[in-house]
Amino acid sequence: MISRQRDVPGATSAGPLSRRALDRLPVYLRRLNALAAAGTEYVSSTELAAAAGASRDLVRKDLSALGQLGRPGKGYPVGVLEAAIEQILGISTHQPVILVGAGHLGTALVQYGGFAARGLDVVSVLDADPQRVGQPCGQLTIEDASRAGEVIERTGARLAILTVPGEAAQLAADDLVHHGIRGILNFAPVELEVPEEVSVRVVDVSAELQLLAFHHISGEAGSAR
Numbered sequence: 265m266i267s268r269q270r271d272v273p274g275a276t277s278a279g280p281l282s283r284r285a286l287d288r289l290p291v292y293l294r295r296l297n298a299l300a301a302a303g304t305e306y307v308s309s310t311e312l313a314a315a316a317g318a319s320r321d322l323v324r325k326d327l328s329a330l331g332q333l334g335r336p337g338k339g340y341p342v343g344v345l346e347a348a349i350e351q352i353l354g355i356s357t358h359q360p361v362i363l364v365g366a367g368h369l370g371t372a373l374v375q376y377g378g379f380a381a382r383g384l385d386v387v388s389v390l391d392a393d394p395q396r397v398g399q400p401c402g403q404l405t406i407e408d409a410s411r412a413g414e415v416i417e418r419t420g421a422r423l424a425i426l427t428v429p430g431e432a433a434q435l436a437a438d439d440l441v442h443h444g445i446r447g448i449l450n451f452a453p454v455e456l457e458v459p460e461e462v463s464v465r466v467v468d469v470s471a472e473l474q475l476l477a478f479h480h481i482s483g484e485a486g487s488a489r
């Protein structure tokens with residue numbers, strides 16, 4: 265995923281986590297969730313390193329910022345580590361999220377059931393098209409994007425997913441930021457300009473595919489040599 269993050273690194277009881285370490289936490293957490301579901305009690309740094317595509321030393325360094333959680337000869341207690349990471353990522357307290365742009369992509373995302381397990385609740389979906397306002401979208405009813413301010417005040421959302429066409433994205437983002445949104449997951453193919461205190465992450469599936477194609481082609485070229 266091509267992503268750009270402008271938020272500050274996390275502070276933990278054991279010290280600050282770098283931005284890159286913060287980026288790895290959700291990957292560790294995904295592995296920990298699977299291990300917990302399978303009833304596994306301890307996990308090694310080697311296993312987490314394999315899941316994250318990182319070195320064992322890096323995993324140990326990342327996790328040392330969460331406190332003295334490792335047990336000699338056993339590894340990390342899965343439940344304890346899960347809880348520590350969830351706390352840092354704010355997953356133990358559910359975060360309301362709004363989605364702006366209830367088209368093909370937006371509708372699919374609203375209907376995705378996996379956000380809640382990550383501590384995220386999509387609480388409102390908005391669109392500018394009067395034909396779409398009032399229509400059902402998953403469990404929600406599409407609200408009028410011109411009333412984003414009221415929706416943000418009502419829901420307390422600070423995070424938004426932006427799935428509007430590129431030409432509408434900057435104005436939509438300006439409006440969201442004006443009304444208190446502080447984190448935007450942007451799918452639109454434009455670079456948003458936002459104030460320093462607002463975090464933007466960009467999702468670009470095409471760029472990811474291009475990268476894969478590049479690696480595939482250069483891999484083939486390398487093996488043909």
Ligand SMILES: NC(=O)c1ccc[n+]([C@@H]2O[C@H](COP(=O)([O-])OP(=O)(O)OC[C@H]3O[C@@H](n4cnc5c(N)ncnc54)[C@H](O)[C@@H]3O)[C@@H](O)[C@H]2O)c1
Pocket residue numbers: 364365366367368369370390391392393396409427428429430432436450451452453467468469470
């Ligand atoms: N990043 C990726 O990998 C990726 C993949 C697919 C699509 N996209 C992008 O996601 C966006 C949505 O794609 P789609 O296929 O769902 O498009 P779509 O046309 O189906 O949906 C866009 C929706 O946004 C609404 N809209 C337009 N202006 C708005 C505004 N100011 N406020 C609120 N809603 C508004 C439209 O009424 C429409 O319902 C596009 O920008 C597209 O380029 C990105």
